[in-house]
Amino acid sequence: MPDLHRIEALPRLGGRSVLVRGWVMTTRSSGKIAFVMLRDGTGYLQVVLSKKDVPDAAWEAFGRLTQETSVEVTGLVRADTRAPGGVELTAADLTILGPSEDFPITPKEHGTAFLFEHRHLWLRSRRQVAIARVRHEVIQAIRDFFYERNFVLVDTPILTGAIGEAAGNLFSTEYFDLGTAYLAQTGQLYVEAAAAAHGKVYCFGPTFRAEKSKTRRHLTEFWMVEPEVAWNDSDDNMKLQEEFVSYVVARSLERKRAELVDLERDTTALERVRPPFPRISYTDAVEKLKALGSDIEWGRDLGGDAETLLAKQYDRPVMVYNYPKAVKAFYMKENPADPRTVLNNDMLAPEGYGEIIGGSQREDDYDRLLTRIREEKLPEEAYSWYLDLRKYGTFVHAGFGLGVERTVAWICGIPHIREAIAFPRTLYKLWP
């Protein structure tokens, strides 16, 4: 029997006899000649069977092929312009390895509810395979970016005591004799501690939000990468963000172009994603939005509609900085030039994908931070270790969080964030 090869290797094996294993996507036949579209995870291959050239058992097996049957095929690799992909396999033999009865996901249309009920099987479809591979590249690019710049990865806890922001939107669980533990909604406070140890750090892991959000931009469990850099101010922070996002997009274009083409993504929109990104202050953004007909008022956070409207004015991600203090988290540093605002910024992706980054320079003054904790009526004791960071050699520092699924959804050009993760967790989806 010939050697086993993956479909991705076949274009280089023209004229050779090979063994391929995979799953049947579709079959077609015209009486005495038959076609099988096969996938093995590395690619897609058309197999051609001619009744007179294969054993009777193989021809009979073809008749029993159904969608997603796993098979073993031997044959001759041949270039052929009639084959999708340009290469096909002229079968010498075909054996069924695992039958597949009534595969639920047919080549026709399905609704999203049905598809997510069958997410474990939907993952096999061509489109979902392409998205997963772009995600894989995005994550690898994230790690490479920080590795190349000598950031240290620090894994932050998923189980935490009362910390972060208000506890109402956190998942909770009993934790031995210590009372209630919460699932982390950010690793930021911990990376701030680690930044004083290593200078440049990041954490990367799952985050949990118990918000009852039902939108195409929200998940209850999502992946977030959060760099934190000692001695960076808000301007440095924004500079890092635009370099970072440009790097991730460029890597996706460079190494996953075929997948983006599969997804019918307009890659010219991604080619434009290079520094510098436009920057606009919150105050100027409000004026601009008003001129565009929005009913936004200074002091309110930007809603989804306002974000989309603003982002549409630019051909690459836009950074909005210095929001009103009242609508932002306690740990953000007050803007010395305008104490009504803080030194923060959001990055809005183009094409309506919304906020992919939220970041800020952190409050590094002990007394002001304590005042803010008290103003927000947060449990002071729980933040004693966080306050310690300002007590022992306080330092200017800034960081941000990037949502992986939102970024992947934007790069892929898919309408819903749920498709950007293998097994999404949403308000009504805990299975499969």
Added chain:
RNA sequence: UCCCGAGUAGCUCAGCUGGUAGAGCAGCCGGCUGUUAACCGGCGGGUCGCAGGUUCGAGUCCUGCCUCGGGAGCCA
């Protein structure tokens, strides 16, 4: 929590002002030696989300409930 929308065959949907439930795909049988979501002919397939009400008669009208989708709020 609030506001919209949708539940009819395995799937996607149509079903008008109330009058005996339909199509395409999938499945099964047959045909075809180059198909590209192949095509052609045939066959089977239904508690119309649930409960109640109006009516001679309800998939269709009314009330309540359930489930799901989108959006608001919150955020990545």
